[in-house]
Amino acid sequence: MDEVLNIIKNDPWLAPYQDAITGRHQHAIDKEKELAGKKTLSDFATxxxxxxxxxxxxxxxxxxxxxxxxxxxxxxxxxxxxxxxxxxxxxxxxxxxxxxxxxxxxxxxxxxxxxxxxxxxxxxxxxxxxxxxxxxxxxxxxxxxxVWNPSKPYKFKKKVFTPNVSPLMIYECHIGMAQDAEKVGTYNEFRENILPRVVKDGYNCIQIMAIQEHPYYGSFGYHVSSFFAPSSRFGTPDELKQLIDTAHQMGLAVIMDIVHSHAVKNEVEGLGNFAGDPCQYFYQGDRREHPAWDSLCFDYGKNEVLHFLLSNCKYWLEEFHFDGFRFDGVTSMLYYSHGLGEAFCSYEDYFNGHQDDNAICYLTLANKLIHQVNPRAITIAEEVSGMPGLAAPFDDGGYGFDYRMAMNIPDYWIKIIKERKDEDWKPSSMFWEVTNRRKDEKTISYCESHDQALVGDKTIIFRLIDADMYWHFRKGDENGVAERGIALHKMIRLLTASTINGGYLNFMGNEFGHPEWIDFPREGNGWSYKYARRQWHLVDDPSLCYQYLGDFDSAMVHLIESVKNIQKTDVIEVWHNDGDQVLAYRRKDLVFVFNFNPTRSFTDYGFLVPRGEYHVVLNTDNKAFGGFGFSDDSIPHFTCADPLYAKDKKEWLKLYIPARSAVVLKRQK
Known part of the structure; x- marks a missing residue:
């Protein structure tokens, strides 16, 4: 292959690794020919x-x-x-x-x-x-x-669904813990009770966890035993189909958290020792067991295993009409070390011979297959190392994912909340973190997912407010800790969601600051469901501050979706001043202004923006969202001319920006 692939043209720093990149690309081409011959991968994956x-x-x-x-x-x-x-x-x-x-x-x-x-x-x-x-x-x-052969199998009412996901706004969810009651929720309850909430909040896609059957409920669905069986804990296959069909009728795309990175070790329920051969599906020797996950690693070098996994992708797409997948544990698949103990500081770390080329080939073929079966399908990689080309098109030399998770962002928010005083938060650092990504790869930005909500970790709201949520989260009774937490919770979300280059993700309940952690029933908690649920009554209670956060999140999501393909527009920095802790940037006709200063409000703070009339379209300080309402958002703002910038058609926009608040303004046509 003499032609230079586009991912190398787009990033000259990859040039020294051209042989490795083209070798991986050719490996996938050769393997596809070996598996499918003159037919397609879709013909093979049956x-x-x-x-x-x-x-x-x-x-x-x-x-x-x-x-x-x-x-x-x-x-x-x-x-x-x-x-x-x-x-x-x-x-x-x-x-x-x-x-x-x-x-x-x-x-x-x-x-x-x-x-x-x-x-x-x-x-x-x-x-x-x-x-x-x-x-x-x-x-x-x-x-x-x-045996599943009902006399009247479910028939999809919406035969063809075209996702309207520009941008992609994902509501990550778990069927079993989606109800208020202390029990395992069902597909039907989710369809009836949760789908309307998701639509009302403005999200256009749900990402469902724990669909593939797993023996231990507390594994969150990540120790899979039966890869083709939807979990019966939540109901029947037909009820899952009805859930997906209903979501489609409501305009929601439905993607599945698919686990092909490892399998449960169980022998009776799973594939661990299927016919007296511990390695029928899994690697030999030390590579068979995952050292951190107590699970087994697939042998992606076996054609029969590729047949099994690729068929699994096609099965969920065709049988259940899923719109795509979020692939779990991709970092673990890519490296012999599973990414454990590695820093990934330079490009050399991606091309040093410590990568599993079989797994890379499988992921590439999986993406190609999925888009053959459904050209509108969505694929997302959960990957932390930053492997170049992961979300670049196959023809460009990439692995073909549509998106990769921006896993640096939640880590960053945790770090500054834990380690820095409010006075030391630097807007320049925040802006760099939420916009730091490869230009040719789309990402899913998020502040926190289910990972940050598990026992042993903390959600953003709990890091900010902690125990004061129990005593000072009633409207009118907020103390300084609660007020700070409410303000920063909104600002962190707005900064993360408004700078996307692909999509945004939120885990269910986190949008309204769900209290406490996720802890599935286990021996250590007396097999309790108390923390394996979502307390919707909190956000539904008009006397509690959770409603402020839920209403703001919905307003934010609707605003972002109101600009078609906002994710494709440039994020243009207008101003930052780390001393004042002020940041401003614009996207198309929207200007975003943040004042992270915990004590100082600013009057007539000026920014150079395209001349015109600007109206406030979202303000974290609005009383409706738990703010103080220091600004009159009904007043239009007009830019002031400056001869020095007349040729650039820029003028000064001067604003009053209260401490610890953010405002979004829209330029009027």
């Missing part, structure tokens, strides 16, 4: 239509990939869980596949079943790797696959 249990015109067909097995039986309700000869699978010649064909009456919808697998020196019960429905017995807590 394992879910072949493996697993399928209802046919003649009855039932079941297939499994288990090259190490010596015998396999289907056992279940239909044969009293015995190894009946009628339910013994046959090995397909010259392959590691097993199959069986059964008459219609052999099983029925709702029957529970498993595999009894024999191998040299042992045997065990297993849940089929391609099972699309897995349930847990309430009493024994044992998981089993379930």
């Amino acid at each position: 394992g879910h239509l072949y493996f697993g249990l399928h209802h046919t015109d003649k009855g039932w067909t079941f297939r499994e990939w288990a090259p190490n097995a010596t015998a396999i039986y289907l056992i279940g309700d239909f044969n009293d869980w015995t190894e009946s000869p009628k339910f013994k699978l046959k090995k397909v010649k010259n392959s590691g596949n097993w199959e069986i064909n059964l008459p219609e009456k052999a099983m029925k919808h709702g029957d529970l079943y498993k595999l009894k697998v024999y191998w040299e020196g042992g045997c065990g019960e297993r849940i089929p790797a391609w099972a699309t429905r897995v349930v847990q017995d309430d009493n024994t807590k044992i998981f089993s696959a379930q």
Whole structure:
């Protein structure tokens, strides 16, 4: 490959690594040809239509990939869980596949079943790797696959959905903990109770966590056992389909937090030792186990594993109409070290031979496949190292993600809240942090996600206010700590959301300053659901300050969405003064002004902006949002001429900016 790829043209600092970059690109091209031949990746990624249990015109067909097995039986309700000869699978010649064909009456919808697998020196019960429905017995807590063939399967009302996500405003959510009650919430409850909130707040996309079946609820869905089965804790597959269909009818895109970075170690429920081969799906030796996550690492060098994972992507897109994926743990996939203990200080760290080229190839092919299946699909990489090209187009030499998470931003907010006095917050540093990104890669900016809300960490609101939230968060009873927290919570969000070059993400409840942490039921808390829920009654209570924050977030999201493709417009710095702690920048016709100074308000503070008339369209100090209302936002602001800047068509915009507040003004046409 002699032609220089665009990601190198766009960033000359990558030139020394041209061989590595073009080598990875060619690897993906070669692997695609090996897998698909003259067909497409989409034609190749159809394992879910072949493996697993399928209802046919003649009855039932079941297939499994288990090259190490010596015998396999289907056992279940239909044969009293015995190894009946009628339910013994046959090995397909010259392959590691097993199959069986059964008459219609052999099983029925709702029957529970498993595999009894024999191998040299042992045997065990297993849940089929391609099972699309897995349930847990309430009493024994044992998981089993379930025949899912309802007489009236759910039919999507909205056949084709085109996401309107310019910009992409994501509401990250978890079905089980989305209700106010101390219990596991359901797909139906989420559809009925939460979707209307998301639409009202202005978000245009939901990102759902913990969809793939996982044995331990407290894993937050990240220790997956059955990759093709939507979690039965929340309801049936049809109820999930109805949720997605309803979201589409309401204009919401739906993306899934997909976990292909690792798998649960469980052998009976998962793939850990599927047919007496601990490495059927996973790497050999020391690379098999993830040292920090107590989980297993897929062998992305095996074509059968690529078939499994790529088919998994296509399955969720076609069967459930998901609009894309947020890929979890991408950093862990990219490096032999999983990124642990590495600083990633220079480009050399991305091309020093310590990268898993098999995983890089898989991610590249996954993105290509997903966009083949649905050209409108959305893919996001959760990646912390800053690997160049991750969210660049494949044809440019990138890995093909549409977006990458801007994971530096929440880390930055935590750092300054923890380590710096308010007087030492520097607007120049803040502005650099929220705009520091590769020009050819779109990012998802966020102040905090579910990570910052977990036990052992703190949300922004709790870092700012802490215990005073319990005693001084009633309207009219705020103390200085609460007032500071309310003000900074809004300013941090506005600065982060208004500087996006791709999209913005918020975890459910954080928009209104949800108190306390997330702690799933576990032995250490007496299996309590007290902290594994969202207390919507707090934001619904007009006497509490949570409503201020929720109303501001909604106003902010609607404002950002009112400028079509705002994410594509330049973020132009107008002014910063770290001594005054004042920052101003503009995007298109909007001017954003921040005064982070905790004590000083400024009168007639001037900025050079395009001449014209400006109206206030959002003010964090508005009394409706828990501010003091020191400014009259109904007054229009006119620029003042200055001969020195006449040729630039810029004039002085002079404002009163109260301490610890931010205002957005719009230039009138």
